[in-house]
Amino acid sequence: MRERVKVAYPSFDWVRAEPARLVAFGFGSGLIRPASGTWGTLLAWLIWAVVAGFLSDLVIGVALVALFAYGCWACQRASRQLHVDDHVGIVCDEMVAFWLVLWLTPDSFFAQLLAFGLFRLFDIAKPPPIKxxxxxxxGGFGVMWDDIVAAAYSLFVMAIAVRLGVFA
Known part of the structure; x- marks a missing residue:
């Protein structure tokens, strides 16, 4: 039986040793301190800016479902290995949830910047029922789920802004 080593704050070498860890830690962005969740969300935005224009809505929708499922597993695996429920460096949850927000947000820098701010606000403040x-x-589902709810709050506010003509 392999002995599990408790890692208080993992190194990049530890993170990159397994694909699940690399995904859970947002390709290493979750190791940046302080505000690892913000760094993970910024990386998600950068990846979105590079990739989204080449993908259809169907592909994005299927990818988000698949990434959510894989994220649940990867976050669960990394959490078990670290002996914590939700390590601060695990940012896969922020990334997938923010991609959902970006997918349904108007395609302008201002709209995406507002969506970024809203998402970080709801993710950090954790209003009910997020908290x-x-x-x-x-577990992994719990790690991922609260960020999906923060994404839903962000999308609700963005929908009001769109309805009010903020992005016209």
Whole structure:
């Protein structure tokens, strides 16, 4: 039986040793301190800017579902290896949730910047029921789910802004 070593704050070498860890830690962006969630979200935005224009809505939708499922597994695996429920460096949840926000946000820098700010606000502040889900649902699904709810809050505010003509 392999002994599990507790890692308080993993190194990049530890993160890149397994694909699940690399994904869970946002390709290493989750190792940047402070505000690892913000760094992961910024990397997600950069990846989106480079890739999204080449993908159809169908491909993006399927990819988001697949990435959510893989993220649940990867976050669970990394969390177990670190002996924590949701390590601060795990940012896959922010990345997938923010890609959902970007997918449904108007395609302008201002709209995406507002969406970024809203998403970070809701992810950090954790208004109900986000805080409830964050404290009650454990494991990889729990890590991913509270960020999806933060994305839903962000999208709700963005929908109001669109309806009010903010991005016209």
């Amino acid at each position: 409830y889900f964050d404290s009650r649902i454990k």
